[in-house]
Amino acid sequence: MRRPMHPDSAGPRNLPIITALVFGTFALYARTATFGFVHYDDPDCVTRVPEVTAGLSWAGFKWAFQSIVVGHWKPIVSLSHMVDCEVFDLNAGGHHLVNVLWHAATAAMLFLALRAMTDAPWRSAMVAALFAWHPLRVESVAWITERKDVLSGFFAMLVLWAYARQVIAPTPARRAVVMVAFALGLMSKSSLVTLPFALLLLDVWPLRRLEPFSSQGAEAGIAPRRGVTLAAAIAEKMPLFVLSASASVIAFLAAKSGYAGQTPADSLSAGLRISNAAVACIEYLRQTVLPTGLAVFYPYVSVPAWKGTLAAAGMAGLTVWVFTQARRRPYLAVGWFWFLGMLTPMIGLVQSGAQSRADRYTYLAHIGLAMAVVWGVHDWARSRQRLRAAQGLFVAAVFGCAMGTLAVLPHWRNSFTLFERAAAVTRDNWTAHGNLGFLHLAAGRAQEAVPHLEVAVRTMSRDENLRFNLALALFDLGRVEEATPHLREVIRRNPGFAAAHRRLADALTRLQLRAEAAASLERAARLQPTDVDAWVDLGVLRAGLGDKSAAAGHYRRALALNPDHAAAHANLGGLLADDGRLDDAAPHLADAVRLQPTNSVARHNLALLLLRQSRDADAVAQLREAVRLQPDFGNALNRLAWALATSPEDSVRNSAEALMLARRVVHLTGGREPIAFDTLGAALAETGDFAEATRAASKASELATTAGRSALAAQAQARAELYRAGRPFRDQASREPFR
Incomplete structure (x- = not known):
């Protein structure tokens, strides 16, 4: 022993x-x-x-x-x-x-x-x-x-x-x-x-x-x-x-x-x-x-x-x-x-x-x-x-x-190898497929994410996170109608899922259901009252529905949470300018450009305000920068061409540049937008080609009439008569921001 x-x-x-x-x-x-x-x-x-x-x-x-x-x-x-x-x-x-x-x-x-x-x-x-x-x-x-x-x-x-x-x-x-x-x-x-x-x-x-x-x-x-x-x-x-x-x-x-x-x-x-x-x-x-x-x-x-x-x-x-x-x-x-x-x-x-x-x-x-x-x-x-x-x-x-x-x-090298192995050796592994779907989605590969997420949702249908990720992948692929039912189901299972409410609002907006989208986004904002972007987006939706007062309130709430939010300043400034409250709009638009110099929309809106204040040279500078930042920004191109063709200030007008820009706008809009032809007429008149200017203005009036835009049709026809008389147009009055 x-x-x-x-x-x-x-x-x-x-x-x-x-x-x-x-x-x-x-x-x-x-x-x-x-x-x-x-x-x-x-x-x-x-x-x-x-x-x-x-x-x-x-x-x-x-x-x-x-x-x-x-x-x-x-x-x-x-x-x-x-x-x-x-x-x-x-x-x-x-x-x-x-x-x-x-x-x-x-x-x-x-x-x-x-x-x-x-x-x-x-x-x-x-x-x-x-x-x-x-x-x-x-x-x-x-x-x-x-x-x-x-x-x-x-x-x-x-x-x-x-x-x-x-x-x-x-x-x-x-x-x-x-x-x-x-x-x-x-x-x-x-x-x-x-x-x-x-x-x-x-x-x-x-x-x-x-x-x-x-x-x-x-x-x-x-x-x-x-x-x-x-x-x-x-x-x-x-x-x-x-x-x-x-x-x-x-x-x-x-x-x-x-x-x-x-x-x-x-x-x-x-x-x-x-x-x-x-x-x-x-x-x-x-x-x-x-x-x-x-x-x-x-x-x-x-x-x-x-x-x-x-x-x-x-x-x-x-x-x-x-x-x-x-x-x-x-x-x-x-x-x-x-x-x-x-x-x-x-x-x-x-x-x-x-x-x-x-x-x-x-x-x-x-x-x-x-x-x-x-x-x-x-x-x-x-x-x-x-x-x-x-x-x-x-x-x-x-x-x-x-x-x-x-x-x-080696299967533990990274997340992809880990979950690919798990999915390969097990059946209906919702965790493996769900994580693979998330990883592909995060990497911008929505097409690869969808099959994995579909397996995960089919196997674990009550998991709202898996279903939400599937909705995101479908949304990113433009399959909005398929994504929407999944988002509704997520919200049914978890009414407090703020991100699902936000994404549903995006989907409904894409489907032109703006009122329902606004209601969904408002629920998201109420669930996460400190989410600045939610309040800004809600303001955009309310403004689009014509409720400017509510929109302004949402923008102001966003600014109360974050006084340096450029988009909130830009949108509120544009809203105030539309209402003619130029003095109130000016600081917001200036702050928007200061906070986000690359924001072409903010520069465009600031230019509109400057034009109303008869500061045409400053407005043109802002518009040129907006176009440089976003070369296909149709509104900025059109407004810049219009200012260069019709400004009362001789030092501002530039007929050649105005004509080039106006033709770009006509091309960008596919020859179907009356405002583009109206601007082209003004630019042609400024170059002295009154015959072509008259034809362009008449075309603008015709397109506007067909579209039911009677006020624009009348204005364009009046300008056609002016060009027929051999006189260019000078814009002396305040203009609407989006003509």
Whole structure:
């Protein structure tokens, strides 16, 4: 019988194994330094959280302990991200390498813990290597958001190692280390709540503290030979159970208040949850041996009754079998119940969220399977021949794990590769397709976005964000009539969705339903009263409906929120100028040009006001700049040509330029706009070609009559008579802004 050893007695011999584990892990995951953040929780946990991106601060420290992040209370993780931002800013490579560092440290600590409990260095190393290099670890390591896995994993292994030391020689200091490490682990990820139960399992094996296991088996473990009762073992861990209970309550409240998953487990029937849990466990076992089809998200699917029953029967059968082996091979029972126990908080029975399972959930659970397999193979390999076979099997397993990890890693390079992989290996994956649709839409590829979003909406029809993104993509493609029903459905499901109201207003405006558009936009503005642009757009709609008073009120509200809003100044100035309130309009139009010198419309409106004030030279300068900024700006071109042809000031008129501009306006309007021919007539008259001027003015009168614009028709006819008499036109009176 092996003599018990102190866990630190072989310290120097541990170093080569620890070095191999750490360097092997870094070698496998080195390429993550070139990966970016992904559009899946990373923005909500790191990149778009100002308290995190600001780095370390007292305010950030308080925020970490007071905040729920994506449905989790995880202050230690948030502080860890703050340290990363302090050191690396938002250089994703640095954040990734920190994940790798914590994962390597977890593997090393797992080895030390098992080494301390079993005095079996090579078997401990095998378990640590299989844990660290298995492809199912990729999600936890390559996803920056999953810092909670690697951090909580490290603290969990620290608990195991410290617990082994405490078992040999209990002291208050060692008990304190266990408590502190466990508390830090729970503040990293609350799923560690089952760890005290795992310690009870370790009391059975390999520590063999619990009666009647304390004197059985070929290995006595490192614990003192005098066993303890189950009641005593539970009592000594009661402080840990209290921490677990507290963390469970916090986790439950955090999930309810901080995250609304699309398919929360408590919205599913108990039967589906139990069936899914059994099927998920079987799938975890399958992926342990054959890690194919890995994806960042596995959606809930309807589980056939036979499949759920078969999976549950299989799990029950395995459980019964390990029970029968418990006395002869306790590592099988311990490993199996470790696996089940560490999965329990995330298996779907009490879980909230939209996933049916996740690779990351196996992070600590896999340790149990690895222990059972490694010690089982060791028991089998009693002969020299079998020992060589076992060694070859281990080398093949580790090599296969490493190759599998290298194959899976590239899928985490960026958001596109991540979700394309998930969509390829799963069916009706609304999260993968929805994110791909969003990413294509954000990149300006609406055509590519639509098919993905259609799959997502068909599969998860009640998700208003998916439907809204589909509406945006259709809108961008000009398929406004198809987008409108989706927007209406979004609003029906969520009347407080301000952005949907705004986009519906845009769609209704395109469909010439301006009154309904204004009503929709007003609801958006009321929902987000500080949205300056909404008030400005509402003013434009109200002005178009002829309600100038309401429009002016909306512009003024926008300016009250943002006194430097150029469009609000420009629109309000134009509105006031239309009403003849030139003195009131002038400062707004001047401010619009000052605030946004490239705003051709603002310059055009300012020019109209200057013309009314008989400041023709200044007006022409503004119009020339407006045309330079926007060469096809028909109103500005026409007004500039008119001013150059008809200004009473000799120094302003320029017949050649006026004629060139007037002909451009006729071309731009397709020869169908009477005002363009009226301006052409004035320019021709200024050049002295009164015959052509008369024909152009007569054409203007004819087009205006056909269009029912009698006032313009009469004015153009009067000018035709003037040209027929050989006299050019001089515009002495105030003119309407848009003739």
